[in-house]
Amino acid sequence: xxxxxPQLDQQGRLKHxxxxxxxxxxxxxxxxxxxxxxxxxxxxxxxxxxxxxxxxVVNLFFEPSTRTRTTFELAAKRLSADVLNINIxxxxxxxxxxxxxxxxxxxxxxxxxxxxxxxNSGAAHFIASQVAENIHVxxxxxxxxxxxxxxxxxxxxxxxxxxxxxxxxVAIVGDIAHSRVARSEIHALNVLGVSDIRVIAPKTLLPKNxxxxxxxxxxxxxxxxxxxxxxxxxRLQRERIKNAVLPSEHEYFSCFGLTEKRLxxxxxxxxxxxxxxxxxxxxxxxxxxDGERSVILQQVSHGIAIRMAVMAMVMGSAPSEKPGExxxxx
Amino acid sequence: xxxxxPQLDQQGRLKHxxxxxxxxxxxxxxxxxxxxxxxxxxxxxxxxxxxxxxxxVVNLFFEPSTRTRTTFELAAKRLSADVLNINIxxxxxxxxxxxxxxxxxxxxxxxxxxxxxxxNSGAAHFIASQVAENIHVxxxxxxxxxxxxxxxxxxxxxxxxxxxxxxxxVAIVGDIAHSRVARSEIHALNVLGVSDIRVIAPKTLLPKNxxxxxxxxxxxxxxxxxxxxxxxxxRLQRERIKNAVLPSEHEYFSCFGLTEKRLxxxxxxxxxxxxxxxxxxxxxxxxxxDGERSVILQQVSHGIAIRMAVMAMVMGSAPSEKPGExxxxx
Amino acid sequence: xxxxxPQLDQQGRLKHxxxxxxxxxxxxxxxxxxxxxxxxxxxxxxxxxxxxxxxxVVNLFFEPSTRTRTTFELAAKRLSADVLNINIxxxxxxxxxxxxxxxxxxxxxxxxxxxxxxxNSGAAHFIASQVAENIHVxxxxxxxxxxxxxxxxxxxxxxxxxxxxxxxxVAIVGDIAHSRVARSEIHALNVLGVSDIRVIAPKTLLPKNxxxxxxxxxxxxxxxxxxxxxxxxxRLQRERIKNAVLPSEHEYFSCFGLTEKRLxxxxxxxxxxxxxxxxxxxxxxxxxxDGERSVILQQVSHGIAIRMAVMAMVMGSAPSEKPGExxxxx
Numbered sequence: 010x011x012x013x014x015p016q017l018d019q020q021g022r023l024k025h026x027x028x029x030x031x032x033x034x035x036x037x038x039x040x041x042x043x044x045x046x047x048x049x050x051x052x053x054x055x056x057x058x059x060x061x062x063x064x065x066v067v068n069l070f071f072e073p074s075t076r077t078r079t080t081f082e083l084a085a086k087r088l089s090a091d092v093l094n095i096n097i098x099x100x101x102x103x104x105x106x107x108x109x110x111x112x113x114x115x116x117x118x119x120x121x122x123x124x125x126x127x128x129n130s131g132a133a134h135f136i137a138s139q140v141a142e143n144i145h146v147x148x149x150x151x152x153x154x155x156x157x158x159x160x161x162x163x164x165x166x167x168x169x170x171x172x173x174x175x176x177x178x179v180a181i182v183g184d185i186a187h188s189r190v191a192r193s194e195i196h197a198l199n200v201l202g203v204s205d206i207r208v209i210a211p212k213t214l215l216p217k218n219x220x221x222x223x224x225x226x227x228x229x230x231x232x233x234x235x236x237x238x239x240x241x242x243x244r245l246q247r248e249r250i251k252n253a254v255l256p257s258e259h260e261y262f263s264c265f266g267l268t269e270k271r272l273x274x275x276x277x278x279x280x281x282x283x284x285x286x287x288x289x290x291x292x293x294x295x296x297x298x299d300g301e302r303s304v305i306l307q308q309v310s311h312g313i314a315i316r317m318a319v320m321a322m323v324m325g326s327a328p329s330e331k332p333g334e335x336x337x338x339x
Numbered sequence: 340x341x342x343x344x345p346q347l348d349q350q351g352r353l354k355h356x357x358x359x360x361x362x363x364x365x366x367x368x369x370x371x372x373x374x375x376x377x378x379x380x381x382x383x384x385x386x387x388x389x390x391x392x393x394x395x396v397v398n399l400f401f402e403p404s405t406r407t408r409t410t411f412e413l414a415a416k417r418l419s420a421d422v423l424n425i426n427i428x429x430x431x432x433x434x435x436x437x438x439x440x441x442x443x444x445x446x447x448x449x450x451x452x453x454x455x456x457x458x459n460s461g462a463a464h465f466i467a468s469q470v471a472e473n474i475h476v477x478x479x480x481x482x483x484x485x486x487x488x489x490x491x492x493x494x495x496x497x498x499x500x501x502x503x504x505x506x507x508x509v510a511i512v513g514d515i516a517h518s519r520v521a522r523s524e525i526h527a528l529n530v531l532g533v534s535d536i537r538v539i540a541p542k543t544l545l546p547k548n549x550x551x552x553x554x555x556x557x558x559x560x561x562x563x564x565x566x567x568x569x570x571x572x573x574r575l576q577r578e579r580i581k582n583a584v585l586p587s588e589h590e591y592f593s594c595f596g597l598t599e600k601r602l603x604x605x606x607x608x609x610x611x612x613x614x615x616x617x618x619x620x621x622x623x624x625x626x627x628x629d630g631e632r633s634v635i636l637q638q639v640s641h642g643i644a645i646r647m648a649v650m651a652m653v654m655g656s657a658p659s660e661k662p663g664e665x666x667x668x669x
Numbered sequence: 670x671x672x673x674x675p676q677l678d679q680q681g682r683l684k685h686x687x688x689x690x691x692x693x694x695x696x697x698x699x700x701x702x703x704x705x706x707x708x709x710x711x712x713x714x715x716x717x718x719x720x721x722x723x724x725x726v727v728n729l730f731f732e733p734s735t736r737t738r739t740t741f742e743l744a745a746k747r748l749s750a751d752v753l754n755i756n757i758x759x760x761x762x763x764x765x766x767x768x769x770x771x772x773x774x775x776x777x778x779x780x781x782x783x784x785x786x787x788x789n790s791g792a793a794h795f796i797a798s799q800v801a802e803n804i805h806v807x808x809x810x811x812x813x814x815x816x817x818x819x820x821x822x823x824x825x826x827x828x829x830x831x832x833x834x835x836x837x838x839v840a841i842v843g844d845i846a847h848s849r850v851a852r853s854e855i856h857a858l859n860v861l862g863v864s865d866i867r868v869i870a871p872k873t874l875l876p877k878n879x880x881x882x883x884x885x886x887x888x889x890x891x892x893x894x895x896x897x898x899x900x901x902x903x904r905l906q907r908e909r910i911k912n913a914v915l916p917s918e919h920e921y922f923s924c925f926g927l928t929e930k931r932l933x934x935x936x937x938x939x940x941x942x943x944x945x946x947x948x949x950x951x952x953x954x955x956x957x958x959d960g961e962r963s964v965i966l967q968q969v970s971h972g973i974a975i976r977m978a979v980m981a982m983v984m985g986s987a988p989s990e991k992p993g994e995x996x997x998x999x
């Protein structure tokens with residue numbers, strides 16, 4: 010932690026959350042611990058804690074995403090923050106204003122946090138490098154680079170089912186090449202000490218040198234799923250088929266689609282994850298998606314808790330031991 | 340109440356509000372009583388009660404409607420709930436996600452209530468049949484089927500002017516065939532015991548067998564308005580004329596448009612309602628819309644109170660006797 | 670103040686804020702004093718005061734503007750009001766509803782304040798003339814007529830740097846003809862007693878008889894900037910060049926663009942303002958925009974404070990002496 014890390018302040022505390030890469034186990038574990046504390050908030054009668062009351066969170070979305078924007082908006086509101094939704098595509102960017110000027114303008118309005126979604130890899134890091142000291146940036150997905158809150162909600166979901174990361178066998182299946190989720194998840198699994206991380210995909214959907222990230226590569230689903238504890242299915246972008254990277258949806262499903270039968274080679278208590286929205290019958294069979302090994306909807310719930318955790322953590326606000334007693338705010 | 344009713348829980352309490360059809364007089368009266376209690380909130384300095392603090396209300400709009408969305412958003416905020424506006428047309432529906440998956444995803448985020456507007460008749464019932472036990476669905480208009488909060492704000496407006504429903508003569512005028520408002524209003528008037536319910540429309544704008552709903556049919560405005568206590572004018576969709584169901588706006592107004600002169604055959608203390616937005620000079624003359632018999636703007640105010648009432652009721656939260664003393668939240 | 674002034678109530682208090690024209694020095698100074706009291710709120714841990722808790726503010730935007738809408742939304746939320754964003758272009762206006770009916774409908778929902786942005790000059794005054802007694806209208810920019818909150822945040826920025834308005838020399842540079850900012854600023858400067866107000870522009874960008882507003886006209890930048898204390902650069906709409914009102918961006922910049930070198934003739938402690946978003950290299954050089962004489966980002970911060978001040982003032986709510994002690998709400 011002596012080398013410069015754009016996500017940490019000089020005391021080594023999390024200041025931005027841009028990527029699971031380059032963060033140590035202690036920080037990722039603290040995020041998971043915070044999320045544990047917030048996980049109960051959604052079940053309470055008053056789903057609010059006052060930790061970020063009077064703070065302003067800006068959802069700065071350069072590409073549209075109702076689903077991700079909604080989870081961040083909910084997380085911020087349950088922390089009692091005020092939320093501004095700014096769709097940059099439809100705003101001042103059109104008027105020839107530079108990105109830096111847009112950022113500095115929002116800073117001057119005394120906003121506290123930018124939740125950034127952008128189509129270009131590296132956009133969140135760039136924005137974090139531009140903002141003032143007191144602004145915190147959270148990456149809500151940049152290009153095919155990183156989607157760290159998604160990775161952490163996956164880690165949270167895994168830990169709830171398999172408390173010890175070290176002995177786990179985890180498989181990530183599908184379009185690894187274009188997936189920011191896969192990349193962030195591989196980094197997180199490595200940091201948390203998972204011993205066997207596998208990627209399973211056709212060659213056309215694998216980036217070069219992916220082995221360098223510390224994973225084992227499989228091109229055969231049955232082989233790759235052998236004895237795994239956790240499976241993450243990735244969403245297949247239909248454009249891949251249009252662009253002739255893949256032959257057809259049908260053929261993809263027959264080779265890499267997850268069915269009950271194929272699940273048979275995994276551990277009996279395997280859990281099946283998916284970042285959503287799912288393409289039923291393309292990367293996953295409905296029987297699996299809705300089956301007892303699926304934890305897909307748990308992931309959604311955990312997503313709120315993880316986003317509350319990350320928001321609180323970058324702002325330096327720890328959850329109280331018993332958040333239930335501190336309900337209030339606005 | 341022994342037969343299965345999708346709007347009620349096992350104890351016979353209102354759980355969803357989908358339609359005025361199939362609810363008994365006691366439930367409709369309780370909605371009106373709750374609304375009475377909330378009606379004063381809009382006049383107070385602090386227009387807020389803390390009943391739904393920490394709850395999450397989702398406006399799930401499959402077709403756009405600024406006006407209706409705004410009233411539900413205001414009602415929810417005045418109950419201190421957090422509100423998410425989701426325009427489904429512009430979101431994950433595009434990504435091939437099924438409606439059920441969208442609903443389950445929102446449930447997993449611990450949302451408490453879905454306010455649904457949809458172009459298809461039956462959509463709100465379908466959604467209510469899909470959601471988890473702890474989710475409450477309110478129909479904000481589905482196709483030409485039902486718009487029960489509009490009907491109830493009309494009932495509330497009537498009761499404020501004519502406290503005894505039994506002896507009333509009520510006329511609904513206009514495009515009955517395509518009107519979810521008309522349908523919901525006819526059911527509500529029947530349940531509340533109104534003895535004389537009339538529909539007045541050209542044949543092309545009347546559904547078959549409308550008499551089966553317990554109404555009398557008139558094709559002549561002067562005849563139908565004879566001695567009525569209440570008139571509801573329906574909005575004429577201009578598409579009806581484009582589609583040649585009607586000859587011209589001018590001719591429609593000359594036969595079914597409400598003017599001061601035509602009002603002469605009604606009771607002297609008749610009230611004139613309209614769900615809005617009004618087409619001046621098409622279904623109603625400005626002199627009437629702005630005249631002393633018009634209660635159109637009162638309907639808008641009552642709409643907030645009714646929506647607060649329904650939201651509180653499905654959540655099992657009764658208003659306090661003196662809501663003024665419990666202001667707060669935020 | 671005995672003549673009718675649509676912005677004042679019968680006691681001479683600010684009721685609407687439509688224009689800096691026609692308001693006296695005491696009222697403008699009170700707005701600045703209120704803003705001084707709110708300016709610290711943005712720096713506090715809890716950026717909220719409870720002054721407008723339970724009030725409903727409607728952003729009624731007939732033309733889109735993310736930037737201005739955002740500042741009003743933030744100002745309202747920091748006063749603890751509930752905010753409704755209504756994009757009128759996309760709503761009931763399409764359904765043939767008249768503007769008056771839209772306004773009366775929002776009034777009937779017990780909204781307290783309309784923040785109006787409209788493409789037509791005079792729209793805010795018209796709306797203020799239509800609304801009920803208890804509704805307050807704030808002009809967020811109407812056509813090329815007025816943008817009074819922008820003018821007041823400029824006044825606030827000037828006063829923070831140059832506390833005595835009387836001896837100042839202030840230059841406004843650029844497209845005066847189409848600028849609502851210029852017009853509102855000239856009126857405000859006059860009311861506050863600035864002795865030397867200058868406009869600098871090519872003839873094609875100056876309205877006729879602008880001298881009648883109490884300004885001196887310059888067509889030469891170097892001459893006009895001589896010994897000035899304050900410079901406001903106006904944004905150049907690129908349409909002016911397309912429409913052949915101006916020869917080219919390059920030529921405009923070479924004649925009227927503000928550079929470090931040109932700043933040399935002004936007072937050494939001159940401040941440079943711009944309403945944003947800025948066109949770097951067209952009306953202002955980056956070296957100036959980002960230089961030590963620039964107060965452009967301070968203007969943005971002050972914009973929140975001024976809007977809070979105006980909102981509080983029209984609602985009759987004075988800030989407390991020490992707003993820090995009254996934080997709360999939500």
